Every structure is written in structure tokens, then in C-alpha cells.
Amino acid sequence: MAVTGPDVYDGIPKVELHCHVEGTVRPSTVVELARRAGHPLPVDDPRQLYRYDSLDSFLAIFWLVQETLLTRDDWARIAYESLVDGAAHGLRYREMFFTPARHLAAGQDLGEIVAGLTDGIEAAETEVPVRCALVADIDKAYGPAAGLELVDRIGDLLRGGRARRVIGVGADSTELGVDLAAFAPAFAAAGRLGLRRTCHAGEAVGAGPENIRIAIDVLGVERIDHGIAIVEDPALLRRVASEGIPLTVCPTSNVVIANRYASLAEHPLPAMRDAGLLVTINTDDPAMMGLDLGAEYRAVADGCGFTAASLAELAIDGIRSTWLDASEQAALRADFEGVVAGLPVPEA
Numbered sequence: 001m002a003v004t005g006p007d008v009y010d011g012i013p014k015v016e017l018h019c020h021v022e023g024t025v026r027p028s029t030v031v032e033l034a035r036r037a038g039h040p041l042p043v044d045d046p047r048q049l050y051r052y053d054s055l056d057s058f059l060a061i062f063w064l065v066q067e068t069l070l071t072r073d074d075w076a077r078i079a080y081e082s083l084v085d086g087a088a089h090g091l092r093y094r095e096m097f098f099t100p101a102r103h104l105a106a107g108q109d110l111g112e113i114v115a116g117l118t119d120g121i122e123a124a125e126t127e128v129p130v131r132c133a134l135v136a137d138i139d140k141a142y143g144p145a146a147g148l149e150l151v152d153r154i155g156d157l158l159r160g161g162r163a164r165r166v167i168g169v170g171a172d173s174t175e176l177g178v179d180l181a182a183f184a185p186a187f188a189a190a191g192r193l194g195l196r197r198t199c200h201a202g203e204a205v206g207a208g209p210e211n212i213r214i215a216i217d218v219l220g221v222e223r224i225d226h227g228i229a230i231v232e233d234p235a236l237l238r239r240v241a242s243e244g245i246p247l248t249v250c251p252t253s254n255v256v257i258a259n260r261y262a263s264l265a266e267h268p269l270p271a272m273r274d275a276g277l278l279v280t281i282n283t284d285d286p287a288m289m290g291l292d293l294g295a296e297y298r299a300v301a302d303g304c305g306f307t308a309a310s311l312a313e314l315a316i317d318g319i320r321s322t323w324l325d326a327s328e329q330a331a332l333r334a335d336f337e338g339v340v341a342g343l344p345v346p347e348a
């Protein structure tokens with residue numbers, strides 16, 4: 001695609017629906033927090049650790065980063081830096097994952113974690129033109145009982161007015177060998193609390209489309225995170241397309257983290273769009289891949305061969321897939337249309 005200028009993709013106002021706050025921590029902040037947490041990293045620069053040959057090998061490093069987060073101030077700092085960094089690349093609104101299982105098991109208080117993240121979000125929102133809501137992710141590696149416990153504790157916070165930023169529940173982490181249906185009680189509890197529901201499914205090498213079906217039919221999710229294995233089940237694909245269930249796809253992550261494709265040229269994103277699926281573009285864990293949202297749009301344009309018009313549609317599809325109400329979506333869309341009309345993005 002013939003788009004020139006380094007800032008065109010940063011200039012597109014964007015939403016992001018699949019981004020883990022712990023995967024956005026600046027490498028310099030990781031070093032500082034690790035030292036302060038009393039377990040300095042085995043390398044001088046964490047980027048030396050950021051090479052993965054599978055989802056599970058990535059998770060081992062992701063967990064190292066998570067372990068550096070000890071206090072409310074740490075959570076506030078990473079949320080703040082994450083949003084300021086995102087805004088520099090055109091991020092306007094994010095529904096952002098945090099995955100506190102490891103911290104709760106180590107004795108941290110969920111209320112303090114949520115309060116810290118909220119502090120950081122509110123500080124960023126006063127400084128840069130970005131807004132953010134939170135999605136509490138169940139870490140599947142900790143099992144279904146811990147998942148239900150997390151949702152119940154979120155419920156306590158909601159009832160106490162202490163989780164106003166938390167709008168949804170998801171599930172991430174390892175996929176192979178996990179009985180996804182066993183998380184049904186946690187997702188049912190989330191539904192009773194009025195929380196929105198999403199789930200990572202069909203991501204790892206070795207994972208087929210079955211987890212996508214389970215997430216929809218057994219867990220009752222409204223979105224699927226990744227979901228790339230759906231191309232292996234044409235009937236399920238047709239159904240998800242006709243029901244308009246969004247898939248929050250992270251193309252670079254699928255190459256670099258899951259190692260599911262050798263390059264973006266092999267990624268099924270264009271085929272998914274052509275088949276009528278509602279897909280959105282996201283970074284997953286940008287700081288752990290040397291990535292940002294503008295760069296991801298550029299990579300998708302170049303690597304998947306999308307036209308400028310398709311990229312604009314993808315940005316709009318992101319807005320349509322948010323859990324914002326119609327008036328908030330309309331405001332984001334007006335922002336998008338106003339800015340994009342002035343950008344030097346030629347029609348392909």
C-alpha cells in the first residue's frame with residue numbers, strides 16, 4: 001500500500017480492545033521495578049529476554065514482568081505510562097486487560113491493584129486525549145476455582161463502588177491442556193454482575209477452533225480474543241460472522257509470540273475479513289515485542305497487503321466492537337472521521 005510518512009498510522013485515531021497492561025511496561029520501568037521488588041532480572045536489558053518460540057515460552061517471561069508489580073503505586077505507574085505511550089501512537093480508547101492471579105496468590109489485595117490501575121488511568125486521562133476501561137482477566141493456569149474467586153472479589157469491589165473502571169471479565173494465559181468449559185461458573189458469575197465477557201481462544205499452536213465454540217456457547221462471551229483458529233471451521237466462521245461477534249486479532253503477536261505464522265503475509269486476517277468476520281487490530285503485549293499500535297497498523301498494511309480504505313474500516317470496526325454505548329461510539333467515530341479526512345492517506 002502506497003502510504004508514506006512515518007506518522008500516518010500514528011495519526012489515525014484508534015481504539016484497542018486486546019492489550020495486557022503488564023505487556024506494555026516500558027523496559028526501563030521493568031528494570032527499575034524488578035530491582036525494587038528484590039528480584040533483579042538475569043539480564044541488563046529485559047529486551048534480551050523478549051524472544052519467544054511459543055505462547056507458553058512467552059508466558060514464562062510475561063510472568064517475570066508481572067512479578068515486578070508489588071504496590072498500588074506500581075500498578076498506577078504502569079497504567080499511566082501505558083496510556084501516555086499509547087496516546088503518542090493515536091490510541092484514543094482502550095479496554096485494557098489486567099491479570100492479577102499471580103499477585104493475589106502472593107497476598108496482594110485486589111482492591112489496591114484496581115485502585116492503582118484506576119489512579120494511573122485517571123492521571124493519564126487528564127494529560128493526554130485517551131480514555132480507558134479495565135477488563136479483569138482470569139489466568140487459566142490458576143484454574144477455574146481461582147477464576148470464580150476473582151470474579152466474586154470483583155463483585156465485592158463493584159458493590160463497594162471501588163471498581164468503577166472494571167467493565168468486563170476475560171481469560172488469558174495458557175491454552176493447551178486447559179478445559180475451558182470448566183470456567184463456566186466464573187463467566188456465569190460475571191454475567192450476573194452485569195460484566196461484559198470475552199476470552200482468549202484459538203491462539204496457541206496446537207489449539208483448534210473448539211475453544212472458540214466453547215467460549216461462545218459455554219462461557220457466553222460477547223467477543224473472542226485472537227480467535228484465529230476459526231478459519232479451520234467454516235461452519236463456525238459463518239455463524240460468528242453472521243452473529244457479528246468481534247474477534248480482537250493481534251497479528252504481530254500471532255507471529256512473534258504464538259509463532260503460529262512465519263510472517264504477517266501468512267496471517268489469515270485478510271481471509272477473515274473477506275469471509276465477513278468483524279475483526280479488530282490490537283497489539284496484545286506491545287512493549288514485549290518492540291511494538292506500538294501505529295506500528296501494528298503499518299505492519300498490517302504492509303504485511304497483509306491492506307488498502308488505506310480497508311485500514312480505515314478496520315479502525316471503525318474497532319470502535320463498533322467496543323463495549324461503549326451508542327453515543328460514546330458515535331463520539332469516537334466523529335473524532336475518527338474528522339481526523340482521517342485530513343490525513344495524507346491515499347485511496348489504494
Ligand code: HPA
Pocket residue numbers: 020023055062172173174200203253284285
Ligand atoms: N495470550 C494468552 N495469554 C496472554 C497473552 C495472550 O495473547 N498476553 C498476555 N497473556
Ligand code: ZN
Pocket residue numbers: 018019020172200225284
Ligand atoms: Zn492477549
